Amino acid sequence: MRSLLFTLSLLCFASQTSLSWKKEEFRSCDQTPFCKRARSRSPGACSLIATDVTIADGDLVAKLTPKDNDDQINPLVLSLSVYGDGIVRLRIDEDHSLNPPKKRFRVPDVVVPELEEKKIRLEKFATENDPPSSVVYVSDGYEAVVRHEPFEVYVRERSGDRRRVVSLNSHGLFDFEQLGKKGEGDDWEEKFRTHTDSRPFGSQSISFDVSFYESSFVYGIPEHATSFALKPTKGPGVEESAEPYRLFNLDVFEYEHESPFGLYGSIPFMVSHGGTGKSSGFFWLNAAEMQIDVLAEGWDAESGGGESRIDTLWMSEAGIVDTFFFAGPEPKDVVRQYASVTGTSAMPQLFATGYHQCRWNYKDEEDVAQVDSKFDEHDIPYDVLWLDIEHTDGKRYFTWDSALFPNPEEMQKKLDAKGRRMVTIVDPHIKRDDSYFLHKEATEMGYYVKDSSGKDFDGWCWPGSSSYIDMLSPEIREWWGGRFSYKNYVGSTPSLYIWNDMNEPSVFNGPEVTMPRDALHVGGVEHREVHNAYGYYFHMATSDGLVMRGEGKDRPFVLSRAIFPGTQRYGAIWTGDNTAEWEHLRVSIPMLLTLGLTGITFSGADIGGFFGNPEPELLVRWYQVGAYYPFFRGHAHHDTKRREPWLFGERNTELMRDAIHTRYTLLPYFYTLFREANVTGVPVLRPLWMEFPQDEATFSNDEAFMVGNGLLVQGVYTKGTTHASVYLPGKESWYDLRNGKTYVGGKTHKMDAPEESIPAFQRAGTIIPRKDRFRRSSFQMDNDPYTLVIALNSSQEADGELYIDDGKSFEFKRGAYIHRRFVFSNGVLTSKNVAPPEASLSSQCLIDRIILLGHSSGPNSALVEPLNQKAEIEMGPLRMGGLVASSGTNVLTIRKPGVRVDQDWTIKIL
Ligand code: NOJ
Numbered sequence: 012m013r014s015l016l017f018t019l020s021l022l023c024f025a026s027q028t029s030l031s032w033k034k035e036e037f038r039s040c041d042q043t044p045f046c047k048r049a050r051s052r053s054p055g056a057c058s059l060i061a062t063d064v065t066i067a068d069g070d071l072v073a074k075l076t077p078k079d080n081d082d083q084i085n086p087l088v089l090s091l092s093v094y095g096d097g098i099v100r101l102r103i104d105e106d107h108s109l110n111p112p113k114k115r116f117r118v119p120d121v122v123v124p125e126l127e128e129k130k131i132r133l134e135k136f137a138t139e140n141d142p143p144s145s146v147v148y149v150s151d152g153y154e155a156v157v158r159h160e161p162f163e164v165y166v167r168e169r170s171g172d173r174r175r176v177v178s179l180n181s182h183g184l185f186d187f188e189q190l191g192k193k194g195e196g197d198d199w200e201e202k203f204r205t206h207t208d209s210r211p212f213g214s215q216s217i218s219f220d221v222s223f224y225e226s227s228f229v230y231g232i233p234e235h236a237t238s239f240a241l242k243p244t245k246g247p248g249v250e251e252s253a254e255p256y257r258l259f260n261l262d263v264f265e266y267e268h269e270s271p272f273g274l275y276g277s278i279p280f281m282v283s284h285g286g287t288g289k290s291s292g293f294f295w296l297n298a299a300e301m302q303i304d305v306l307a308e309g310w311d312a313e314s315g316g317g318e319s320r321i322d323t324l325w326m327s328e329a330g331i332v333d334t335f336f337f338a339g340p341e342p343k344d345v346v347r348q349y350a351s352v353t354g355t356s357a358m359p360q361l362f363a364t365g366y367h368q369c370r371w372n373y374k375d376e377e378d379v380a381q382v383d384s385k386f387d388e389h390d391i392p393y394d395v396l397w398l399d400i401e402h403t404d405g406k407r408y409f410t411w412d413s414a415l416f417p418n419p420e421e422m423q424k425k426l427d428a429k430g431r432r433m434v435t436i437v438d439p440h441i442k443r444d445d446s447y448f449l450h451k452e453a454t455e456m457g458y459y460v461k462d463s464s465g466k467d468f469d470g471w472c473w474p475g476s477s478s479y480i481d482m483l484s485p486e487i488r489e490w491w492g493g494r495f496s497y498k499n500y501v502g503s504t505p506s507l508y509i510w511n512d513m514n515e516p517s518v519f520n521g522p523e524v525t526m527p528r529d530a531l532h533v534g535g536v537e538h539r540e541v542h543n544a545y546g547y548y549f550h551m552a553t554s555d556g557l558v559m560r561g562e563g564k565d566r567p568f569v570l571s572r573a574i575f576p577g578t579q580r581y582g583a584i585w586t587g588d589n590t591a592e593w594e595h596l597r598v599s600i601p602m603l604l605t606l607g608l609t610g611i612t613f614s615g616a617d618i619g620g621f622f623g624n625p626e627p628e629l630l631v632r633w634y635q636v637g638a639y640y641p642f643f644r645g646h647a648h649h650d651t652k653r654r655e656p657w658l659f660g661e662r663n664t665e666l667m668r669d670a671i672h673t674r675y676t677l678l679p680y681f682y683t684l685f686r687e688a689n690v691t692g693v694p695v696l697r698p699l700w701m702e703f704p705q706d707e708a709t710f711s712n713d714e715a716f717m718v719g720n721g722l723l724v725q726g727v728y729t730k731g732t733t734h735a736s737v738y739l740p741g742k743e744s745w746y747d748l749r750n751g752k753t754y755v756g757g758k759t760h761k762m763d764a765p766e767e768s769i770p771a772f773q774r775a776g777t778i779i780p781r782k783d784r785f786r787r788s789s790f791q792m793d794n795d796p797y798t799l800v801i802a803l804n805s806s807q808e809a810d811g812e813l814y815i816d817d818g819k820s821f822e823f824k825r826g827a828y829i830h831r832r833f834v835f836s837n838g839v840l841t842s843k844n845v846a847p848p849e850a851s852l853s854s855q856c857l858i859d860r861i862i863l864l865g866h867s868s869g870p871n872s873a874l875v876e877p878l879n880q881k882a883e884i885e886m887g888p889l890r891m892g893g894l895v896a897s898s899g900t901n902v903l904t905i906r907k908p909g910v911r912v913d914q915d916w917t918i919k920i921l
Contacts, residue, residue, distance in 0.1 A: 037261065037272065037523050038203055040254055045188075045216035046302045049326040050245070050255070052218070054311045055183040060160040061089060064145045069132030071147050071155075075103065075162055085109050087187055091155060091164065093147060095129040097338035098348050099155045101164050101179065103217075104331040105189060112190045112212055115331050116540035118298045120485075120551070121577040123354045153338045166291075166336045175224045176291045177283075177336045182311055184220040184324060187332070188213075206522035209463050209529045212537075218326040220306075221293050223283030226321045228710050230284070230698075231292075231609050232256055232303055234276040234574065234586070236268045239601035239698060239713035241281075244271060245324070246307030255326070258301040260543050260573045262517035262524045265590055265622055268598040275515055275587045276574025277301065277543040278609040282345050285319055288704035292337035292345040294352065296576065298544035299329035328528075329540045342701045343693050349610060350692025356579035356612050357554075358689040361818030362432055363508075363568045363583065363613075364681050365394030365789040366671050367644035368655070369434075372401035375415035376422050382655060383426060387787055389657045391668045392675050394788045396426060397434045397510065397646070406474035407447050408437040409500050419502035427506040430790025434570070435503075438513040439482070439549045442474035449494070453480060458487045460538070463529040470518035470526065479516055479526065482548035483541055484533040491549075492556030505561065508568035511553050514546030515573045546573020547581075554581035564820050570642075574611060583613040583642045591620030591651075596633050597728035601713040603640060607694030608701075613685070615642030624652050627659040628730060628766075634670035635769045636726040639718050641681070641695045643674055666766060673768075676892045677718075678789055679780040679797060679813060684719045686814040686830075695719065702774075703740040706757075712738060721777035721802075721811065722748070725762075725770040735764040737772075743804045745772035746864040750899025751889040753865065775865065776804035778811025778833045783860070783892045793818075796859035797912055801835050803865035810834045812845070815854060815912065826850040829913045835863075840918045842910065856912045861905040862889065866920075868903065874919045875908050882908040882918065 040046040061073040067090075075087040085106060092100040105111040137146040144158045153176065154169050162185070165178030179185070191213035193199060199210040223229060228240040235256055244253050257273035266274055279301055280294040295301070304324040311322065337348040368386070373379050379396060386393050404410040411419050423433050441450050441459075453459055459467040459478040467478045481487050497503055518526050528539035538545075550571040557567035569582035578584060586602050589595040599616035606614040618637040619625045625633065634656070637643055647654055656667035674681075684695040693701075697717040699709035715725040715737060723745065725737045739745045741756040748771040754760050762770050773779060781798040801809045813831045816823035830846040840861065873882045883906045889896040890904075910916045 036204070040302055042203060043300070043302070044201060045214060045328050046255065046326055049186065049216065049218035049324070050304065052184055052186060057161055057180060057183040057185040059087070059162050059185060061157055061162040062159070064136070064157065064159070066133055066136065069130065071133055071136055071145060071157065073145070073157060078160070085111070085189060089157070089162075091147065091157060093131045093133060093149050093155065094126060094351070095131060095150070096348055096351065097150050097153055097344070098129070098352065099149055099166055099336040099338075101334045101336070102332060103187065112192050113535065115190065115215070116298070116329065116536050117331055117333065118296050118541075118544055120548070121296055121544070121575070122352055126352055129351060149338065152340070155336070166338050176338050177224070177293050178222045179334065180219050181222050182220040182322060184218060186216075186218045188216050190215050203522055206527065208522070208527065211529065215329045216327060217330065217332055218324065219332070221281075221323050221325055223281075223291055223293070223321045223323070225287050225289060225319055226283035226285040226291075227319060227707070228284055229281050229305060229321050229323065231278070231281040231605060232258060233278050233602070233605045233609055233611075234274040235271055236266055236274065236598050236602060237270060238711070239604050240711040241305050243305045243307035245304045246310030249307050255302040255304040255324070258303065258543065259523075260515035260525070260546060262513060262515050264588060266588065268594045275572045276546070276578070276584065278574065278576050278611070279303070279325070280349055280576065280609045281323065282342070282608055283321060284342060284700055284704070284710060286707055289340040290342040290345045290704070291339045292349055294335040294337070294349060294576070295325060295327070296333040296335070297327045297330040298541050298575065299327050299539055300542065301325065301327045329537070342704055343691075346608065346610070346692045346694065353576040353610055354580040355690065355692045356610070356685070356688045357582065358566065358823065359583070359613060359685055360566045360568060361678070361682060361789050362394040362430070364678060364685060365643070366392060366674060367395040367397060367434070368393050369397035369399070369644050369646040370653070371399040371647065371649040373398055374401070376418065379422055380425070383429075383431070385655060385657055389664055389668065390785065391656055391671055392785070392787050392789075393431070393671070394790075395432045395434055395508075397644075399436055400438070400473055402435060405442065407442050407444070407449070409449060409494060411502050420504050423504045423506050427504070430788040432506045432508055434508045434510050434568070436510040436512055437553065438473065438511065439479055439516050440470070440472035440474065440477035440513060440518075441480065443469060443476040443478055450478070453478065456490065458490065460526065461531040463527065463531065465531070468526065468530050471520040472513060472517060480549070481532050482545060482552055483536060487533070488548060488552035488555065491552040492559050495553070495556035495560045497560065505565065509553055509557065509570075511546070511550050511569055511571045514549045514571060516545055544575045546571060547575035547578055549573070550578060550581045566819060566821060576610065579610045579612065583615070584611055585614065585642060585644065586616040588621045588648075589617055591623035591625035591629065593629060593728055593730055595620050596629065596636060596726070597714070599636070599640075600716055600726060603696050604698050604713060604716055607641070607696045608698065610692065612688045612694035612696065613641050615640035615644055617647070618643070618645040619647060619654055621646060621648050622651070625654070627663045630654060630659065631663055631666045631670070631766065632727050632769070634667045636724075638670045638674040639696070639716070639724050641685075669767065672785060672892050675786070675789065675792070676781045676783055677779070678792065679782055679815075680719065680721070683780065683812055683814040687719070699723070699740055706740045708738055709740050721774050721779050723772045723774065727764050727769050733764055733766075735762050735770050736760070737762050737770050739772065741774070743775040744865070745774055746802045747772055747899065748891065749889075750896035751864050751902045752899045773800060773802040773864065775802050776809050777802050778809050778835065780811065780813040781891075783890070785892060789818075794856060796857045798860040798862065799833060799858055800862045801840065801864065803835065803863065807838075807866070808836045813912065816852060827852045829854060831912065838920045842914070842916050844915060852913070854911070854913045858910050858912060859907050861908060861918065863903040863905070866903045868901065870903070870920045872921050873905050873908065874921055875910060876917045876919070878909060878916070880909060882906060884920070
């Protein structure tokens with residue numbers, strides 16, 4: 012029976028991989044009863060009123076009771092907390108003193124402990140009578156209001172017209188289904204296709220409306236393959252059949268672009284932005300299935316129009332209300348506020364910011380050696396070679412196929428000798444094979460997720476019959492982490508890092524290719540309550556395991572497919588199984604912009620598209636765009652033709668090499684931006700409006716993007732295109748990265764986009780650090796000198812930063828880093844230390860070239876102080892690495908000023 016099932020499931024899986032996405036295998040909102048119920052509620056249906064308002068333990072607390080309690084519903088408990096910097100947290104749960112059938116799941120380990128330090132302990136609240144409300148102070152700019160009847164919570168400005176910022180339940184759509192005790196004859200089961208969900212506690216969903224004021228667009232709530240500015244999903248002008256944005260972590264084969272369908276990850280965090288240049292945010296910490304509607308203007312005839320407000324409807328199957336309102340007002344404030352709740356992204360090792368070469372699968376050690384040497388032969392740098400599932404002994408993770416990979420340690424050491432790393436895959440499904448040490452141990456220890464009857468859950472995945480480690484338990488996570496020690500992971504070396512795939516979790520024969528919702532985790536937590544966070548805990552356990560392995564001295568690198576708020580603290584992510592189509596290249600940008608906006612900046616899409624065979628032109632364009640992805644990896648399905656960059660003829664090799672070189676040249680800039688993200692939460696890849704919040708022309712532009720504040724990149728997403736329309740925002744000019752030509756801001760330009768490169772520009776007023784020597788990996792660039800590219804603005808000024816540390820350890824946390832700020836003003840370039848006085852790292856690295864864009868010709872030397880030496884100035888075409896612009900303007904270059912990167916100095920143009 013088992014083998015028949017297995018064969019069937021494999022057949023079904025195989026057909027999934029060869030055909031496109033099978034919509035009918037996944038539930039629509041109509042087939043999801045909680046979603047259907049919530050969506051059909053009418054505005055004003057909520058009859059809850061806030062009573063017994065008081066202050067307790069530094070929070071404002073109240074009871075929520077139905078106005079006329081015909082339904083005999085127990086009162087709910089509301090508590091509102093305030094944190095510094097404009098953050099308001101609203102929690103609503105059942106009243107535990109009234110003995111509900113069980114405690115609803117509150118997601119642990121996502122909110123960072125440091126948030127407590129920001130808590131403003133409330134001592135009092137003000138009351139208002141019209142309408143009756145309780146008001147608390149949030150910051151000098153904002154206050155939070157709880158209106159009593161009907162209950163509503165909102166943040167508003169404290170001065171002027173006291174304009175609203177974000178509100179909850181302003182349209183009376185709040186609903187909280189209380190846990191039930193099953194009586195005789197109650198039929199709570201839900202069926203989908205061949206699966207039955209026993210739902211032992213009945214319906215327990217929560218839904219409510221959230222409004223964003225003075226907003227033109229809302230963004231966020233990944234992961235969907237759709238536009239960056241979220242389109243309305245319900246209301247006037249939207250098709251009746253339109254689905255809400257679904258947040259339910261699923262293993263989706265050949266996903267469609269332009270769809271609200273939920274993919275591998277879920278971040279219930281939305282950001283609004285509007286014509287006033289202001290942003291606000293709303294985050295719901297909840298790990299159950301969620302569905303979110305963006306309501307089209309006029310959806311609620313009662314509420315009138317005119318206001319530039321966006322209403323949304325949030326629906327979740329279980330959990331509690333644990334929500335955060337972020338007042339902004341700047342876009343960067345909102346991402347910082349969100350980061351102070353869920354954490355900033357981990358500082359990656361330098362190697363991880365270089366190029367990664369992956370394929371399902373590099374077959375054996377010889378294949379690995381071949382691919383590695385071909386990169387050298389073709390003068391293409393790369394940092395990491397990846398091994399997919401076939402490297403294992405029958406998909407038993409932490410093992411090697413002894414025929415194909417007989418000497419894994421030696422293989423890794425050979426790569427390491429060139430400064431290159433290896434990544435192997437470790438998935439959460441464990442082969443149910445009694446002779447497999449990991450399965451034996453996990454079974455004996457009782458470490459697997461249980462099915463609804465209490466037995467170890469048994470589902471089908473790559474290895475066949477598999478069980479899944481219960482990552483919700485801290486004890487089990489610690490045990491899992493220990494599997495990565497060099498002793499336990501035989502054949503691993505310090506240059507080996509990890510890829511966590513299939514962690515939604517993917518269960519081939521489960522409902523919607525995942526685990527049944529009534530499966531059980533430690534503490535009796537139902538899978539439905541924790542589903543979206545399962546992969547997060549797995550990622551966390553693996554990442555912590557690598558830290559343990561390296562005795563706390565080596566920054567981990569773990570790539571995850573599933574995501575949840577907080578994922579950014581544990582590593583990188585990628586957008587899963589995309590397709591070798593132009594539209595998938597295009598949609599990768601809104602997807603990565605959305606991830607960055609919602610905390611997960613270290614992200615990328617499979618270069619070339621996972622499924623299918625890209626034509627060379629698409630592959631080249633993908634490398635050109637991908638060179639700016641924060642996570643830069645080529646990957647492909649095993650059915651595809653080999654596609655390493657040298658397989659498409661001399662010219663295409665050259666084009667892909669140039670794209671990868673561009674990335675390596677910019678590594679110092681990327682690394683500095685990763686540090687910025689690590690400190691502030693501001694992403695590496697940014698929407699244009701994050702840098703130009705007032706410029707309405709940028710609000711729905713998701714084809715161009717900023718890398719940091721200094722680079723604007725426009726991808727080419729159409730076959731046979733040699734031109735591109737590029738909107739350059741702001742009042743200042745932009746310099747073409749390729750040739751130094753100047754373009755005015757605030758205008759759309761029609762540019763050449765020849766096959767050599769995609770349009771990319773440096774913003775006037777910025778300084779970008781580069782390393783221009785071609786090497787084979789980032790490691791080999793370690794001692795190379797820097798180039799500074801100064802793009803002067805209309806006042807002939809510019810500034811920029813450079814961050815350097817050892818690129819691998821945690822010593823930077825103890826101050827072992829260099830952080831410089833370069834300022835060009837009045838013809839003088841100054842290098843200033845911006846690291847705190849205790850920060851200390853020295854470097855012999857020199858700055859050997861300074862390029863000034865937008866400087867007139869004339870001067871022929873510069874004075875370097877305190878060395879009191881002269882440096883030569885030359886005029887000539889712009890260079891980037893070995894590439895010399897064949898056309899364009901001549902630029903001024905200061906050659907060999909001889910200044911060190913870790914010291915204070917000035918260079919004066921004479
Ligand atoms: C699915 C992943 O998305 C893909 O990248 C990987 O190659 C396969 N699993 C096999 O491990």
